[in-house]
Amino acid sequence: MDQYKKHIFICVNERPKGHEKGSCAHRNAEAVFRKFRAELSARGLGNEYKATKSGCLASCSTGVNAVVYPEGIWYKGLVEDDVVRIIEEHFLAGRPVQELRLFQEQEGKLEG
Numbered sequence: 336m337d338q339y340k341k342h343i344f345i346c347v348n349e350r351p352k353g354h355e356k357g358s359c360a361h362r363n364a365e366a367v368f369r370k371f372r373a374e375l376s377a378r379g380l381g382n383e384y385k386a387t388k389s390g391c392l393a394s395c396s397t398g399v400n401a402v403v404y405p406e407g408i409w410y411k412g413l414v415e416d417d418v419v420r421i422i423e424e425h426f427l428a429g430r431p432v433q434e435l436r437l438f439q440e441q442e443g444k445l446e447g
């Protein structure tokens with residue numbers, strides 16, 4: 336299998352309700368994941384671009400979080416309406432969506 340052009344890992348981690356950190360699952364992460372899968376499939380892009388569920392990405396208060404490889408671009412606060420924009424602007428046009436990025440100056444450094 337060739338490497339995907341872009342591979343997005345979307346946190347779907349769930350913690351018990353009321354947990355102080357919250358979790359992406361409680362912010363509708365599963366719907367964001369399903370929307371990525373559906374959009375990529377509908378556009379015939381599934382062999383080049385991939386969406387995969389991930390566990391906790393360790394920035395729980397900013398979820399729904401995701402990270403795109405190979406660049407290592409992180410996104411925060413994702414909702415279903417952001418999916419088409421990320422596919423069209425980042426995946427296809429090569430321009431990460433700046434206002435949705437979690438780390439812009441220190442890519443990959445976690446809040447803890």
Ligand code: FES
Binds near residue numbers: 392
């Ligand atoms: S629960 Fe999603 S980043 Fe921690």
